Amino acid sequence: MITDSEYIKRSLALHLFFARIMKEHSLFLETGFSRRDFNLINQADYHRRSFDALLADTIALADGVVCEEVLKSGEVTTPFTLKAETVTSYYTGIPIATELTGKEASMTGDGGKSDRALIRQIRDLNNQASELIRSIIQFKSGILSNVRFCSLFTTNYPLMIGHLLEEAKFYLSAVQKLEEKEDIYTRKGELDQEYFWNDILAEHAKFIRGMLDPTEIELMIKANDFANEFDELTDQLKQAADKMSSLRKITSDSLIAANQMRDFNISGTQGILDCKIKSIIMPLLSDHVLREANHYLRLLNRFQKN
Ligand SMILES: [Fe+2]
Numbered sequence: 001m002i003t004d005s006e007y008i009k010r011s012l013a014l015h016l017f018f019a020r021i022m023k024e025h026s027l028f029l030e031t032g033f034s035r036r037d038f039n040l041i042n043q044a045d046y047h048r049r050s051f052d053a054l055l056a057d058t059i060a061l062a063d064g065v066v067c068e069e070v071l072k073s074g075e076v077t078t079p080f081t082l083k084a085e086t087v088t089s090y091y092t093g094i095p096i097a098t099e100l101t102g103k104e105a106s107m108t109g110d111g112g113k114s115d116r117a118l119i120r121q122i123r124d125l126n127n128q129a130s131e132l133i134r135s136i137i138q139f140k141s142g143i144l145s146n147v148r149f150c151s152l153f154t155t156n157y158p159l160m161i162g163h164l165l166e167e168a169k170f171y172l173s174a175v176q177k178l179e180e181k182e183d184i185y186t187r188k189g190e191l192d193q194e195y196f197w198n199d200i201l202a203e204h205a206k207f208i209r210g211m212l213d214p215t216e217i218e219l220m221i222k223a224n225d226f227a228n229e230f231d232e233l234t235d236q237l238k239q240a241a242d243k244m245s246s247l248r249k250i251t252s253d254s255l256i257a258a259n260q261m262r263d264f265n266i267s268g269t270q271g272i273l274d275c276k277i278k279s280i281i282m283p284l285l286s287d288h289v290l291r292e293a294n295h296y297l298r299l300l301n302r303f304q305k306n
């Protein structure tokens, strides 16, 4: 069981990270459809704007309350986010709510409030989030099955659509656990998260590998190495089962690999924004995977302290 104060702080941290992630998924989907699928473009746009609203509500509640550690982790925004949004908006013609990014950058943390009114507001926020996440899960599932049956074309890889779906399911399950006041920082909970994020980072490396220009050989090799490394860590976790000493070793290896992946994501985002890397990677997608790596690093550092 978690305390009321943890319930508040963890809920706010979760939405600050994932509401932004979901609005960006909606944008990635929106830009991948053909003109004939205007209905899907509109649905993606609806989800994008709905998660903007969820993020705005979260920011209003989180300012002065959320953990400072979360704000400093680089999972909410990075020094590249605003520029990545501006350039992506220019490329796609989709207006991006950059004012939210500005507000997030000036947020403060660690207020430690836990009165009844705030608890009620957080419960409402979690309910609002659950409803929206269920809706985007349904949307992504529909796209994935249509792509698999070849009745829909999109420039997003099938693996990418499945990946976006898995992240939404993970988000929903995290909200449900918070509503049940379940502590996710038990050894079992930490292992589930480590397994999930190692798999996610392996897939990021595979997307980067596949979306680089075929002439970017050196970066493709690096991305391929990361894909293999995170696949290997996921396999090791599967095999280690309950062997505590092996699991600790895998966690510290994951921390090293995630740190290297974060550095790779930083130089990739910088290179894309500076027009030095040839690819079909949207600047905001590059910043997006960097934030996901930062989020995982915060978790891994926490696991190591337990
Ligand atoms: Fe994502």
Ligand SMILES: [Fe+2]
Residues within 6 Å of the ligand: 163, 167, 200, 204, 289, 292
């Ligand atoms: Fe991801």
